[in-house]
Amino acid sequence: MVLKDRLFTNVEHVRRGLADNSACGICSHNFEYALHAIRDCNAAKVIVAQMYTDGAVKAESSLATAGGVMRDRRGKWILGFNRYLGICSVLEAELWAIFNGLAPLLNLGHDKVLINTDNMEAAWAI
Numbered sequence: 001m002v003l004k005d006r007l008f009t010n011v012e013h014v015r016r017g018l019a020d021n022s023a024c025g026i027c028s029h030n031f032e033y034a035l036h037a038i039r040d041c042n043a044a045k046v047i048v049a050q051m052y053t054d055g056a057v058k059a060e061s062s063l064a065t066a067g068g069v070m071r072d073r074r075g076k077w078i079l080g081f082n083r084y085l086g087i088c089s090v091l092e093a094e095l096w097a098i099f100n101g102l103a104p105l106l107n108l109g110h111d112k113v114l115i116n117t118d119n120m121e122a123a124w125a126i
């Protein structure tokens, strides 16, 4: 996943026209590439785990899914998930994605988790 640069880093957000700032949100390095986010960011090294989640809702039916990837601070895979949610809003799908990723990480003993979401409303809600 890292090699294909599919993590939704800030560089990826800018490339897709979803944001205008590609800097790391933790240390303000100019470019938050995937390797920076999971391996090279010195400020992120105090974080035990990183979680990348997303929720998706089909416009015509409101049917939703949630998914995510969790890695330790060195980028080693911890777990991943995807889940069918049924009918819900975009915000609900994003929050379910975060909850479904966070709960197992906490159960595994990770008490310092960096949550990456592409939904500002969900970020404000938590």
Ligand SMILES: [Zn+2]
Pocket: 024, 025, 026, 027, 028, 029, 036, 040, 041, 042, 043, 044
């Ligand atoms: Zn950084």
